[in-house]
Amino acid sequence: MMEPNDIFNVTPPSTSTPKGLKRKKVQLSHNFYASSSSQVLTPHSQNMFCSEETATASEGLDANKDIMAKLDLILEKQLNLESRLDKLEENIINKTDVMAHHKIVRETKVLVKKVQQTVCRISGESCEDFHTELAVLMPMQTLDAVFDLEEKILEKNYEDAVITYLFTLKGTSGDIGEVVKRVFGDEVLSLFNWDGRCGKKSLSELKIVSVALFEIFKLHGRIDFEKEVRKSVEQSHNRQKQKRYLLNKKNL
Numbered sequence: 001m002m003e004p005n006d007i008f009n010v011t012p013p014s015t016s017t018p019k020g021l022k023r024k025k026v027q028l029s030h031n032f033y034a035s036s037s038s039q040v041l042t043p044h045s046q047n048m049f050c051s052e053e054t055a056t057a058s059e060g061l062d063a064n065k066d067i068m069a070k071l072d073l074i075l076e077k078q079l080n081l082e083s084r085l086d087k088l089e090e091n092i093i094n095k096t097d098v099m100a101h102h103k104i105v106r107e108t109k110v111l112v113k114k115v116q117q118t119v120c121r122i123s124g125e126s127c128e129d130f131h132t133e134l135a136v137l138m139p140m141q142t143l144d145a146v147f148d149l150e151e152k153i154l155e156k157n158y159e160d161a162v163i164t165y166l167f168t169l170k171g172t173s174g175d176i177g178e179v180v181k182r183v184f185g186d187e188v189l190s191l192f193n194w195d196g197r198c199g200k201k202s203l204s205e206l207k208i209v210s211v212a213l214f215e216i217f218k219l220h221g222r223i224d225f226e227k228e229v230r231k232s233v234e235q236s237h238n239r240q241k242q243k244r245y246l247l248n249k250k251n252l
Contacts, residue, residue, distance in 0.1 A: 134165045141185040146206070153207045162212045170216050176225065177232035179216075183208065186243070189236040194229060203233065 140146050152158045169182050184192075196202030203209050209229065217225050 134162070138183050139181065139185040140183065141188055143188060143191065146188060146208070150207055153212065159207070159212060162208065163215050166212055166216050176217055176220070176228040177235065179213065180229060180232040181236070183213070184236070186236045186240045189233060190240045193233055194226065203229065
């Protein structure tokens with residue numbers, strides 16, 4: 001039993017760490033606090049951050065506008081260059097065509113002169129008289145005139161003479177329609193079409209067309225020649241219809 005005085009001498013339980021054991025210490029990282037504190041944005045820093053974003057976006061838009069402007073300029077220059085190249089090619093082609101055309105004209109004039117001399121020598125007529133005869137006959141206004149010419153063309157010398165005269169009508173022009181207009185009047189041509197359909201007479205069966213006229217335009221080829229003659233006949237029919245319409249309107 002403890003004495004009263006021993007009460008004050010009682011040693012409390014030891015709170016010291018047992019030997020061999022160490023107390024764990026929780027050590028807070030200084031960097032954690034630093035990083036946490038750095039993420040806290042003040043109003044001033046928020047304004048600066050927004051300003052930087054706005055400036056960056058504005059710079060991006062300006063850069064895009066500058067790029068687009070340069071692209072537009074490049075496209076414009078490219079179009080101008082293509083246009084100039086097209087014109088250059090066109091001029092080269094035109095010059096080539098003109099030179100070829102002049103060559104054909106020179107050769108045609110020589111051929112016409114030779115044929116004229118041959119025809120006049122064989123027929124015993126002067127070239128002026130022969131041309132005067134055909135100039136009076138053409139453009140032919142009646143079927144009788146057409147068939148009369150067809151009979152004469154059966155002779156080779158007369159055929160050559162007609163071809164020579166058609167060369168003079170053609171001149172330097174490559175327009176088949178203009179020559180057809182000077183050979184046939186609209187009145188008589190209204191009785192024809194190319195292949196004789198719908199009760200019309202066949203223009204392709206006439207030697208003045210299939211032989212003489214084709215001879216001076218044979219460089220066009222048979223298909224294009226036929227196409228141009230058809231077009232000329234159609235235009236003649238339209239002119240004739242217009243004349244009849246105006247005449248009927250005048251008589252009302």
